[in-house]
Amino acid sequence: MILFQYASDQSLMVYLSDSIDLATHHRVLKLLRLLEAGPIPGVRNLHPAYNSMLIVFDPVAQEHAEVERILAQYLDRLDTIALPQPRVIEIPVSYGGENGPDLNDVAEYHKMTPERVIELHSSAQYIVYFMGFVPGYAYLGGLPPELTTPRLKAPRKKVPKGSVAIGGSHTGVYSFETPGGWRLIGKTSLELFDPCSAELSRLAIGDLVRFVPAT
Amino acid sequence: MIQVQSPGMFTTVQDLGRFGYGPLGVSPSGAADPIALRLGNLIVGNPQSAAALEMTILGGTFVFPEGGVVALAGSDFGPTVDGAAVRTWAAIEIRPGQTLRTGPTRSGARCYLCVAGGIEVKLLLGSASTHILTGLGGFEGRPLKKGDVLVTGKPFNQPRAVPRSILEKLQPRKTLRATVGAQTGWFSTASVARFYESAYIVTEDSNRMGLRLQGAELETPHSGQMTSEGVSLGAIQVPAGGQPIILFVEQQTTGGYPKIANIISADMPSIGQLRPRDEVRFEFVTPEIARNLIREQEALMGQVCGT
Numbered sequence: 001m002i003l004f005q006y007a008s009d010q011s012l013m014v015y016l017s018d019s020i021d022l023a024t025h026h027r028v029l030k031l032l033r034l035l036e037a038g039p040i041p042g043v044r045n046l047h048p049a050y051n052s053m054l055i056v057f058d059p060v061a062q063e064h065a066e067v068e069r070i071l072a073q074y075l076d077r078l079d080t081i082a083l084p085q086p087r088v089i090e091i092p093v094s095y096g097g098e099n100g101p102d103l104n105d106v107a108e109y110h111k112m113t114p115e116r117v118i119e120l121h122s123s124a125q126y127i128v129y130f131m132g133f134v135p136g137y138a139y140l141g142g143l144p145p146e147l148t149t150p151r152l153k154a155p156r157k158k159v160p161k162g163s164v165a166i167g168g169s170h171t172g173v174y175s176f177e178t179p180g181g182w183r184l185i186g187k188t189s190l191e192l193f194d195p196c197s198a199e200l201s202r203l204a205i206g207d208l209v210r211f212v213p214a215t
Numbered sequence: 216m217i218q219v220q221s222p223g224m225f226t227t228v229q230d231l232g233r234f235g236y237g238p239l240g241v242s243p244s245g246a247a248d249p250i251a252l253r254l255g256n257l258i259v260g261n262p263q264s265a266a267a268l269e270m271t272i273l274g275g276t277f278v279f280p281e282g283g284v285v286a287l288a289g290s291d292f293g294p295t296v297d298g299a300a301v302r303t304w305a306a307i308e309i310r311p312g313q314t315l316r317t318g319p320t321r322s323g324a325r326c327y328l329c330v331a332g333g334i335e336v337k338l339l340l341g342s343a344s345t346h347i348l349t350g351l352g353g354f355e356g357r358p359l360k361k362g363d364v365l366v367t368g369k370p371f372n373q374p375r376a377v378p379r380s381i382l383e384k385l386q387p388r389k390t391l392r393a394t395v396g397a398q399t400g401w402f403s404t405a406s407v408a409r410f411y412e413s414a415y416i417v418t419e420d421s422n423r424m425g426l427r428l429q430g431a432e433l434e435t436p437h438s439g440q441m442t443s444e445g446v447s448l449g450a451i452q453v454p455a456g457g458q459p460i461i462l463f464v465e466q467q468t469t470g471g472y473p474k475i476a477n478i479i480s481a482d483m484p485s486i487g488q489l490r491p492r493d494e495v496r497f498e499f500v501t502p503e504i505a506r507n508l509i510r511e512q513e514a515l516m517g518q519v520c521g522t
Contacts, residue, residue, distance in 0.1 A: 005397050006394070006395060006397075006502060007396060007397040007445075007447050007450070007474075007477065008394065008396065008447040008448070008449060008450065008477035008478075008479075008480075009394055009477070009479050009480050009502060009505035009506060009509065010447065010448070010480050010509075011445075011447040013397050013444065013445070020442065032238060044234040044235065045234050045235055045236075045237040045243070046235075046237050046238055046445075047237045047238070047444075047445025047446070047468050047469060048237075048238055048445070049442075049443055049444040049445055049469050050442055050443065050444070051442065051444075052442075052444045052445065053445065054237075054444065054445025054446070054447060056237070056447060056448075059480045059505075059506060059509045059510075060509060060510055060513045063506065064502070130238075130469070131238060131239050131240040131468075132240045132443065132445070132467070132468045132469030133240055133467045133468065133469055133470075134240055134348060134349060134467060134468075135236075135239060135240045135241045135346075135349055135351070136239065136240060137240050139443065139469075175240075176348065176349045176350075178348065193239075193349070195339050195340065195351055200236075200239055200340070201239045201240070204238075204239070205238060
């Protein structure tokens with residue numbers, strides 16, 4: 001069920017479905033690839049998400065009706081796009097201790113050992129649904145349901161860069177030092193956003209991710 | 216060359232921002248009041264998009280060992296050159312060794328120091344803009360400090376005057392006009408009416424990422440929770456607690472709070488002139504009016520280029 005929604009005088013939202021699932025994710029990714037390969041005139045930015053894409057354009061040069069008209073053509077062509085095999089990115093993680101100050105609390109909450117939390121967290125394969133919030137931050141899907149843990153009641157003012165965390169049914173890596181309310185179980189030394197590298201961001205929409213305990 | 220003798224409260228290098236990196240979570244950043252930046256650049260003969268210094272609330276003191284032509288655009292920070300008052304919105308010739316001093320604002324939040332030739336920093340993803348949260352871009356990714364030395368480029372064109380009549384039409388507004396946002400339909404009619412009828416105060420913890428407002432509490436549909444999605448510049452999101460937040464130039468690219476309204480493009484620069492404790496009100500306009508207003512504003516800017 002596709003829905004176009006006016007978001008501002010310089011942006012149009014398109015919802016590709018009302019659920020978060022892999023099939024929807026693939027449609028978002030295909031739409032992104034079409035928009036990158038054949039940019040709509042006047043479009044300045046794209047914000048893909050779980051089941052939607054925000055399209056930002058120059059309000060002087062372009063308008064909603066025209067963007068919607070071109071998008072509708074792209075959406076008709078989604079099934080003709082074949083996505084390549086996703087990359088698998090390994091993220092080394094130092095779990096627990098000062099790198100993961102909340103690991104023991106997470107273990108206690110689930111009445112399991114910290115070792116079991118690490119085993120569960122590092123045995124799953126995650127998918128990058130989209131990048132957002134801050135540069136290099138990946139919204140990951142695939143946290144084992146046994147690890148769903150409520151966020152902290154009082155968010156930290158500063159979460160160290162590289163922290164690997166669980167918040168609700170999500171897990172993620174803080175790509176920069178930001179405030180945050182997720183529970184910190186470990187830390188990676190992998191640079192997630194490097195403006196000097198050609199790819200800029202270590203992770204991209206559609207990638208598969210594995211966390212590997214650092215020895 | 217510019218030597219920073221005192222940086223002021225919060226001074227960063229900004230241009231018109233970096234676009235196209237949304238899929239990597241990178242917001243455009245750029246000048247908080249882009250109209251002032253563009254006009255300041257035009258006055259000193261620069262391309263509108265040249266990098267300049269964005270000063271906030273309290274301006275800095277700068278020495279020009281080689282001299283130069285500058286303009287102060289935006290709010291009036293009481294500029295002087297070697298102690299003598301100089302005009303805002305006009306080209307000022309600074310002789311080698313002279314000192315430009317600015318102080319506390321006499322009007323809005325931001326003043327731009329534009330220099331003929333522009334500020335030269337290493338571009339990041341095609342832009343000189345500083346992104347504070349991530350420490351990227353601009354001058355070493357941070358606000359200026361005492362002792363910093365900035366490189367300026369070769370002047371482009373002769374300075375030009377901007378007609379007073381056009382400047383007046385481009386002045387910042389205290390009542391910001393807004394259209395519907397992506398989730399306006401989720402809010403009750405009473406809540407939307409309350410939003411447009413109330414005065415809000417800009418709180419102290421407002422910055423280039425967002426302006427937190429305090430005022431009439433708004434009902435938050437679905438307890439302020441929703442599936443995260445892309446958020447547009449100037450979106451007014453209402454988290455649990457019912458106090459609205461305006462997303463601004465260094466905004467997060469995605470968010471999970473319902474948005475009751477969105478500031479129109481033509482009034483975005485006015486957000487950049489709001490100070491903490493300022494009162495702000497909102498006026499509802501239709502998408503058609505919003506489109507006409509940005510087109511009129513750009514037509515005025517076009518007139519400046521043609522003068």
